[in-house]
Amino acid sequence: PELGLWLETVNDKSGPLIFRKTMFNSTDIKLSVKSFHCSGPVKFTIVWHLKYHTCHNEHSNLEELFQKHKLSVDEDFCHYLKNDNCWTTKNENLDCNSDSQVFPSLNDVVARTQKDGFHIFIVSIKTENTDASWNLNVSLSMIGPHGYISASDWPLMIFYMVMCIVYILYGILWLTWSACYWK
Structure with a gap:
């Protein structure tokens, strides 16, 4: 079965997170940072892209493209994916430093699907300072009308x-x- 809840660790050397799932219309996608460690003051920009596609393996090589650096983290994924069924949202200037007790909160629901079908959700976390050392534990959940179960x-x-x-x-x-x- 397809997962509906992920816990991922992201650091300054990680690439974007790519999640695939067959979802119902009006599935809520929630993203939150559970724990974090920053060596100094760091400003984060978190960008997420939600892409609907008709074929299950239409973009099966995204991870490979990132590893070979043929697709940049700074690039607009929706432009690369060449489809109007792609939505992008950006959350900028989230401050993190070693004195903080709580990571600045994101909106609870960061995206909502518009159609039943196959979706790719890509989360890219970037910083202004490329030399900074940081570590985030990210929680992502996709809850539809029938809970975490996928449409398939x-x-x-x-x-x-x-x-x-x-x-x-x-x-x-x-x-x-x-x-x-x-x-």
């Missing part, structure tokens, strides 16, 4: 429930039939 797993859950009931009825019928012919 929902029909299977109904199928498994129906088959479970059918096999229970077969078991009861077998026990009844066995009891009737007991000698």
Whole structure:
């Protein structure tokens, strides 16, 4: 089954986080920073992109492109993905320093899907100071109308429930039939 909740650690050497999921319309995507460590004062810019696409593996090589540096972290993903079903949001100037007890909060729901189908959610965390050392523990959740279950797993859950009931009825019928012919 597809995950609906992720806990990821991001540091100054990490690339963008890429999450794939089949989601229902109006699925809320929530992003929060659970814990952090900054060696000195650092200003963060967090950018996220939500992309709807029709084919499941349409952009299966994004991680590979980042590793080979053919796609830059500073680049606009929606421009690269060449599709109007892509939404970008930016949250700038989030301050982090070693004296802070709480990371500046983000909006609880950072994105909401517009259609049923396959989605890619990309989170890019950048700083102005490239020499700064930092570490963030990020929590991402995708909650739809049926909870964390994905749109591709929902029909299977109904199928498994129906088959479970059918096999229970077969078991009861077998026990009844066995009891009737007991000698």
